[in-house]
Amino acid sequence: MKKNNNSRRDFLRKGALAAAGFYIVPRNVLGGPGFIAPSDQLVLAAIGAGGKGRSDIKNASVNGRERVIALCDVDFSGSASASVKEFPKAKLFADYRIMLEEMKEIDAVTISTPDHVHGPAAAFAMQRGKHVYVQKPMTHNIREARLLTEMARKYKVVTQMGNQGASNPLLKNVQAWVDSGKIGKVSKVQIWTNRPVWPQGNPMPKPDASQKPQDLNWDLWLGPAEETPYIPNMHPFNWRGWWDYGTGALGDVGCHLIDIPFRTLGLMYPTDAECSVGSVFSKMWNADYNPEGAPPSSIITLHFNATKKNASKIEMTWMDGGLRPPHPEIIPADHDIGGPGSANGVLMIGEKGIISTNINDSSPMTPKLYLNDGTTEFPQEPAGEKEPEYGHQRRWVDACKAGFSSKEHKGLTSSFDYAGPMTETVLMGNLAIRSYMMRRQNEKGAWEFFARRKLLWDGENMRITNMEEANQFVTRKYRKGWEI
Structure with missing residues (x-):
């Protein structure tokens, strides 16, 4: 018996040593160079795998460092x-609902769909504890942005919006100029874009189910929008100009452009909004009215209260459809303030000078400082900056691994705590446009526009306080089964 006990102890001792030895074998010995244990990989899936979705999931996978187990499209x-x-x-x-119910091992999803699906898909994923990376704009309407911001905190998931320019290191130069007071108090911000670069401003195309591509699931593409037969050419890109699916020029590039002053000046909700719109409808409607889609051009003015970073109230003007502000006198006439072709740009106008930032390929590029005394600064992108989209997706992945309360999550440039209020501000411009274009029948049965006025905005409570009819655009009607 004693001999048997000793033999058993010896066997257990040797087994324990062997097990201990196994766990300290270097990973590169176990799996070869670059081996990453499955337990160290984030399990990813894509909701929307084409277009921008392709680069989002590829960049999130970090060239195969993470594990992509499902694609939804x-x-x-x-x-x-x-x-x-x-x-x-x-x-x-x-x-995506079937995917997330079936593939419970998924840790995180990228969401790169048409705008109207962002909110429902992100909400569905977060309710199941999944971290989310959502393309810009974060949501289709203001209420969705507020709900997703609150849900991220409730479910303690790591979030990031896909405005990758927010991670551009050159934004630190802009922030430093503002924080050091080089241009003094900023009173005006002017923003412009060449968008739309898709069909916009015309009546909605008529449905024609006979033209639906065989491989397109049109019912799932519609998602929360009203059921309708297939509308030709809406998929994969021309949906942007129609309110049921897209958010116009503001939704496409506003989260890149407005982000710069919103972030660096420490802005929050605007206090009011007003607009005017261009028209191609006069012959058909005898008025600039098209209830289904965004106009071909618009000018929107928003006002903001003073902030800790900027002691002055701010007037922000947005222009799209090729409209742009005059060239400032202190900037040399041969300096293109909007990037190649002056396509997209931001001017922050202060007491002592101007910060000019153009946007190229949806990321802030070549910010320039012009002071009234003739001083200029033109910082260059740091040498060796080769990471795709400035590591915007990779940093989100790292934060997912570190957790909701980690410094990595708090250090993200567009977590929903920031991206939510900023998206609400962007979409406030669309609320102004849609309110401006509202009409009703008068006592004689003739159509007339509502009194066009400045909309007063209670940002905390998400309400227009001086035009009740406009509050319908804070949210949307949802098809049954797609509600948030």
């Missing part, structure tokens, strides 16, 4: 097919 015959080739082991889904 309503049409894998188009650009989403490239993601299928990139991740051949990923399981394919058409409905």
Whole structure:
């Protein structure tokens, strides 16, 4: 018996030593150079795998460092097919709800769909404890942005909006100029864009189910929007100009452009909004009215209260459709203030000078400082900045691994705590446009526009206080089964 006990102890001792030895074997010995244990990988899935969704999930995977196990798209015959080739082991889904219910091992999702699906998809994922990376604009309407911001805190998930320019290191130069008071108090901000670069300002195309591509799941593409037969050419890009699906020029590039002053000046909700719009409808409607879509151009004026970073009230003017502000006198006439072709730009106008920032490829580029005394500064992008989209997706992945309360999450440039209020401000411009274009029948049965006025905004309570009819645009009507 004693001999047997000793033999058993010896066996257990040797087994324990062997087990201990196994756990300290270097990973590169176990799996070769670059080996990453499955337990150290984030398990990812994409909701929207084509177009921008392709680069979002690819950049989030960090060239295969993380594990992509599922792709969801309503049409894998188009650009989403490239993601299928990139991740051949990923399981394919058409409905993100089925994917998230079936693939419970998913840790995090990228959401790169048309704007109207951002909110419902992100809410569905967060309610199941999934971290979310959501393309800009964060949501289709103001109420959704507020709800998603609150849900992220409730479910303690790591979030990031896909305005990758927010991670551009050159923004630190702009922030330093503002914080050091180089241009003094900023009183005006002027922003412009060449968008729309898609069909916008015309009546909605008529549905024609006979033209629907065979591989497109149109019902799932519609998501929360009203059920309708297939509308030709809406997928994959021309949806942007229609309110049921898109958010116009503001939604497309506003989260890149408005982000710069919103972030560096420490802005919050605007106090009011007013606008005017361009028209191509006069012959058809005898007025600049099209209830279904955004106008071909617009000018929107927002006002903001003074902040800790800026002691002056601010007037922000947004122009789209090719409209742009006059060239400032203190900036040399041969200096293009809006990037190549003056397509997109931001001017922050202060007491002592101007900060000019152009936008190229949706990221802030070549910020320039012009002071009234003739001083200029033109910082250059740091040498060796090669990480795709400034590491915007990779930093989100790292924060997902570190957790909701981590310094990595708090250090993200567009977590929903920041991106939510900023998106609400962007979408406030659309609320002004849609309110401006409202009309009603008078006592004689003739159509007339509502009295066009400055809208007074109670940001904390998400309400227009001087035009009740306009509050319908704070949210939207949802198709049954797609509500938030």
